[in-house]
Amino acid sequence: MSGERVHCVRHSMEVAAPAGAVYALLADAVRRPLYCPPVLHVERLDFDGTRERLRMWESAGGHIRSSMWVRVQHPHERRIEFVRLTHEAPVESMGGEWTVEEAAGGRSAVTVRHEFTVAGDHGDDVAWVGLVTGDSARAELESLRRIAENRDGLDDLVLSFEEEVRVNGPGELVYDFLYRAADLPDLAPRVRHFELTESSPGVQVLGYEERLPDGAVRTTGAVRLCFPHAGRIVYKQTAPSAPVAAHTGEWSVLPDEHGVRVVARHSVLLDETVVRSVPGAGIFAPGPAPSGLEGARIRLREAIGRSSLATLELAGRHAESAVRTLPRRPAVAADSPR
Incomplete structure (x- = not known):
């Protein structure tokens, strides 16, 4: 001191x-x-x-x-x-x-x-x-x-998983797509009334409305921390909807010898009180599923996974289409000066 x-x-x-x-x-x-x-x-x-x-x-x-x-x-x-x-x-x-x-x-x-x-x-x-x-x-x-x-059931209340796609395009373009969150409403019909502020570079505060698979609309938001040199964007939802108590995640762009892997990782903490009291805990995904905790895990895994996979695929198509539209370089003759 x-x-x-x-x-x-x-x-x-x-x-x-x-x-x-x-x-x-x-x-x-x-x-x-x-x-x-x-x-x-x-x-x-x-x-x-x-x-x-x-x-x-x-x-x-x-x-x-x-x-x-x-x-x-x-x-x-x-x-x-x-x-x-x-x-x-x-x-x-x-x-x-x-x-x-x-x-x-x-x-x-x-x-x-x-x-x-x-x-x-x-x-x-x-x-x-x-x-x-x-x-x-x-x-x-x-x-x-x-x-x-609530520690006895804590492992069951925490749901961690990831989605991955492989992209035949530059990792920089994939990251740029994920970074430009302000374009999301034009690309994802489920998102409405989108607001983004970036008071300092790489710190994004998002607020938006999202239409859920059952037709309901929820108001939510997130804080995103962007690390361009590492190809990472981490985030936390600031207004999760029941039965979610907390939701954190990460987008990672990982070049390797075969191209680019793009990974979405999620960690979700379920609200045990809501899970126990709402049959199926089912505002996220319509259709049959077990009730209680097992049903909530299944529905959340499907709904969040489907949403993040759709974003990954959009990012991949963006990068691949940009590569296809680049002008081709003319062939160089073997005896041309280099």
């Missing part, structure tokens, strides 16, 4: 789940976007089994913010230390730790402690940072409690 006075805020919550299960959820930083609404995406930059360096994107106060963190895991103590490496004024430093302790009746006591310093140590700034930090801590604790207390 710097020479400014260190301020400490502490928040705790009791969770009806074993301490080991709660700690495991905290330790899995990469899956936090599924479990914690403000967290959009987490990239693990390095990890040696104990110490990890993370880049995290979050939505806060209507803004998309990126930050760098170092976390040190102490699994035998069920404790995780963290230090934020990047800051925005007036914060000068931020760190702390998570601890998980056993409580009576197989429950857990979870505590998160933040220590921070503020430039100038002005009272209003200190109060504001404490308020924002406290709001974030309480939201994380509540999200952790909700997920941990």
